[in-house]
Amino acid sequence: MASTQQSAPCSSQSPPEQPLQVKVVGLFKSSSFQIAKSAAENLKSNYPSTFEDPIIIPVQEFAWDQYLQEKKRELKNEIWEYSAYVMCFINDQLLGNALDLQKWAHKVWNIVDFKSPALYEALTMDYSAKFLRDTKHDFVFLDISIDFYPIGRLIFELYCDTCPKTCKNFQVLCTGKAGFSQSGIRLHYTGSIFHRVVRNGWVQGGDIVAGKGNGGESIYGPTFEDENFSIPHNKRGVLGMVNKGHHSNGSQFYITLQPTPYLDRKYVAFGLLDPILDPQNLEMWDRDCMYCQLSPRRFLLSHLGTGYLGITARCK
Template identity: 60%
Template sequence: MCFANGQLLGDEKALKMWANEMWGYKDYRPLPLYKALAEDYYTKYMRNTKLFADVCPKTCKNFQFLCSGEVGDSQSGLKLHYKGSPFHRIVKNGWIQGGDIASGKGNGGESIFGDTFEDESYAVPHNKRGILGMANKGRHSNGSQFYITLQATPYLDTKHVAFGQLIEGSEVLQKMEDIPTYNERPKVECRIMDCGIFTP
């Protein structure tokens, strides 16, 4: 049985038809991977975050527009949208990382302001599970990659800009944390199936 948004779809065939109608999805992946995506789809979709725009307005704007995709393409032709991008790294007892909208391998990405932008503020501490922060390659190198902490990670303070907090979806975070890894790479593909701005 397959469910989406709390509604029973039916069997695997019904799920494929629904995915094709919603996103034009074609089942070209290996069956085990397809099943993992299908089983986890509903919970992965239901994730909400709170952004601290009063403290980090530029960083939050970057994340917001990458979620909505409304900026379109960058000057280099890269689609500035998280939709379809993978979570490529899981650091046990640390964080999960995604947002490489270029290659999906963790070595790329781009901000809505250009390749990178500066560190804005270190006011938000990494003091709990579910903190959102910008992954970087050193000071002032924020692009599109972000992480969500799995526990308090104070060693990231003053090195990475934290700008938000997960407020719904702790069960999803737990499922992702439990995924087996090899050299911090998840053995099961995890992708952002859809994303956007929540309007109450």
């Protein structure tokens, strides 16, 4: 009788190696995100049996800020002073920023990145354009003058996917395409003023009735409802709608000059100053509004897409 062949005990076999997976989470318009993305893809391409497909997660700016704060609370002292625009993980363990991933890929896996900084900048621009097309975000370009003297440009990203109705109201008021309201108000920001500028606080304008801060009208009627409170007031440059209480948005808007978390869930934010496309980043308001208590100054803002936003503004 033939003997039964015994299987080798499990303990004599080498345990299978766990495949590696790189995860990259970062600000979509940052070149460091592109560097990390490229490193992760190169690892998979050169070692397909060792690495699983990388997880690449591009996020918008306000989402990145929230993600970073959550990770700081989770990991505590390990990344408390972390300031990069991207985080890289190996099997869900934090490795570091884009440079850390590049160094690890070179030291452990002998992968060298030969792409130039200029190439990464070009890749970032192309990727950002596609990302924004996919998310249906729009941009508003505001050329600013003080007493008709040009001082710079502000560029705002409008979160049309998050607050489509609020963004449409702002865009149409900028272009004037809605004409006049039933009450005879011209639905256009041209000629309106910034009636309030609070240093280190916010700038406020958009009263298209008398410019005193007690009027305004939306393209939907006198007022419209609060769309949502998804976007936090956690930094400079947040663009939001002024109201007189819940569901009373008209045409007045504000731009924050610093984090104003006390506005969360009270005012609808729908856009954000782009700090990468606009290096001035509201510094003109800090610099010039120190004189606002002494004398009125007039700000002229213009150009939105194919239309024009002509707003004269005075500091108070």
